Amino acid sequence: MMNRKLFLGLVLFAGLAVVFLYMAGVFSPKVPVQMQARQSMIEPQQVVTLVATEQRVMRDFPGSVVADQKATIAARLTATVVEVLVEVGQSVKQGDVLLRLESDDLDARVRQTEQSLSSSQAQLNAARKEYARIKELLAKKLVPQAQFDQVESKLKTASANLEQAKAAVSEAETTFGFSVITAPFDGVITNKPVNSGDTSTPGMALLSMYNPESLIVEVDVAESVMPVLSIGRTLALEIPTYGLVLDATINEIAPAADSGSRSYRIRLGFESEHPLYPGNFARVSVDLGTEKVLTVPVAAIYQVGQLDYVKVVEEGALHTRLVQLGDGFRVRKGLSEGDRVVLNPRDF
DSSP states (O other): OOHHHHHHHHHHHHHHHHHHHHEEEEEETOOOOOOOOOOOOOOOEEEOOOOOEEEEEEEEEEEEESSSSEEEEEOSEEEEEEEOOOTTTOOOOOEEEEEEEEHHHHHHHHHHHHHHHHHHHHHHHHHHHHHHHHHHHHHTTSSHHHHHHHHHHHHHEEEEEEEEHHHHHHHHHHHTTTEEEOOOSEEEEEOOOOOTEEEETTOOOOEEEEEEGGEEEEEEEEEGGGGGGTOOOOEEEEEEGTTTEEEEEEEOOOOOOOOOOTEEEEEEEESSSSOOOTOOOEEEEEEEEEEEEEEGGGGGEEEETTTTEEEEEEETEEEEEEEOOOOBBEESSSSSSSOOEEEEGOOO
16 A cells, blocks of 8 residues: 555656656757857848837827707697698708697687786776876865775776786787797708607607708817817818818817816817718817827737737847837837837747
């Protein structure tokens, strides 16, 4: 039994020894002397010295075409939709009737308040005549002061009743006007969520529209470009869908950043003969001037997985360097001006 345990121990020890020797490279083939010499003899034309150059820096920001003048027309009373006179995509003029709501009870209320107004006017006329008559008699001392005061009070009451009746008529006519929905400005209908027979309630959306002559672009820009932006500055605007490149002028800059994205919203006006629509994708370019940019040749880069590497010659020796690159193979981290990189590094 002891011999068996000793044997197993020796086997395990031998296995561990083999693993350690393998990790130490004992069983790996040695690099031939010729290959080592090849690595140390890099031709001058295969080495490039990095030099920073002045380049114009442009930042692009996505945005959207929106309508500066738009409206969602909502109901202001509970009534049945009697007639819808427009369709989605239809152009309308300011004041055009868009739809009608049931208004029989509202019309009756208008007539009722108008009759009340006529009655109040008649009472006021009678009160004025009585006031004039009693006032004349009081001057001749034919009636007591108390009777005159009573008539004067009736005149004031009749006058107040007339003003109240006028206000009631105005209110009834205004409410009646809510049953006829008209266009608040020239525009195009974009949404029609109701149909004839539907019941509207206060606040319920009936129609949506926008003015196609008021299209602008809204863009959220980074805080880093704010120092170069100002009202009235012209920026390059691209509408990729239609292949348009236009000049856009900054009309408005939000005075506060979005708390989540730390971006600022700007609004730009533009002119285009091509028809555009709210929601079209837009791209705005901001010119930040020039700065020194260090780039690395494509031929000097090789990848291991998702990482970029280059080989750098330092003091006659070849070193592998991990780098971070941006657009146009711009060096973000890992290399400096004056570094000597090797082209086609996989050959070495």
